[in-house]
């Protein structure tokens with residue numbers, strides 16, 4: 288649905304020199320930043336430029352290294368070597384090779400597959416050169432480990448913290464990144480699920496790196512996921528708007544215009560994250576209609592249960608799951624939902640979503656309802672359900688408000704203050720508590 292964002296310029300050096308003489312007299316491309324993101328099996332290097340970037344690459348052995356020459360460029364960055372030290376790269380060396388060439392030498396740990404491409408300017412992103420380095424042996428190893436986790440005894444939940452690396456996702460007014468909040472949350476959800484006998488959770492990414500949307504679905508399938516939960520935070524120019532919502536896939540268009548726009552924004556993750564045209568051309572990859580219709584019905588049911596659970600904790604924007612063409616929800620056989628946990632652009636939601644204690648409360652609720660839904664599925668399929676009674680542990684405990692209970696009594700019971708409970712639960716007044724509400728405890 289998105290057009291190619293990468294254009295590999297193939298102007299000859301001579302041709303470019305003429306252009307340079309005419310149009311950009313004295314104006315070389317300025318390299319303004321060089322950064323990298325380490326994943327377990329690959330490393331991505333991103334070079335920012337103020338103009339379209341042309342380059343040449345060389346692969347060298349003994350020791351393994353890759354040389355990238357950026358043409359008609361000056362390095363307006365610190366030229367100290369970047370000591371990377373991850374599983375793919377030792378370091379990146381940067382030099383002004385000659386008057387018009389910036390040379391990057393990437394010292395590799397082992398032979399790696401290099402995929403180099405450019406990205407055009409996209410919104411606030413400048414022109415970029417992306418150097419993806421995959422260690423195929425590690426890619427295979429990671430995949431094997433995922434396949435080995437498939438289990439007949441345990442039900443498997445794959446959690447997908449949205450965005451990562453180059454793609455920060457939505458940004459709050461206080462500068463909170465969506466990619467950071469959802470990773471922290473996903474790790475907590477995993478913790479709670481893994482505490483439950485008979486359930487296991489895995490993450491599509493465990494650090495600050497980007498994974499294309501298609502790969503996230505593949506990872507879920509390799510784990511043999513019974514359900515898939517993608518975690519995000521919403522954004523709006525209107526900072527008054529807040530609350531959580533849940534989305535499922537639609538094969539026949541979106542449930543409304545807002546859902547469609549949201550799906551477009553989340554699908555644009557690949558553009559921000561930087562997916563080259565070659566690997567992005569078949570975004571609409573798997574659509575097996577019959578299976579998928581049943582899966583979508585299951586997803587809607589699961590989404591409804593999640594919304595019911597969230598209602599006790601966080602303000603909820605829509606009471607029913609909405610549907611649109613989310614690329615990350617396209618595993619044909621795995622009930623998949625996308626939770627927008629709140630609006631990071633709303634000051635209250637931003638504060639809550641960054642708060643450790645609130646993250647625990649939210650994580651516990653998501654873990655609990657996911658296990659409950661797996662039991663519903665198990666009962667339907669005639670297999671034994673596991674126990675889903677969540678035992679409150681450590682941080683993130685909640686208190687269920689009983690009839691006639693006052694905030695003061697609750698504060699005293701948990702050795703905290705009324706003010707702290709008001710702050711933590713975003714209450715308007717001390718008597719703003721209803722019977723049956725879940726209060727987050729410090």
Ligand SMILES: [Zn+2]
Pocket residue numbers: 449450456457465519520553
């Ligand atoms: Zn998102």
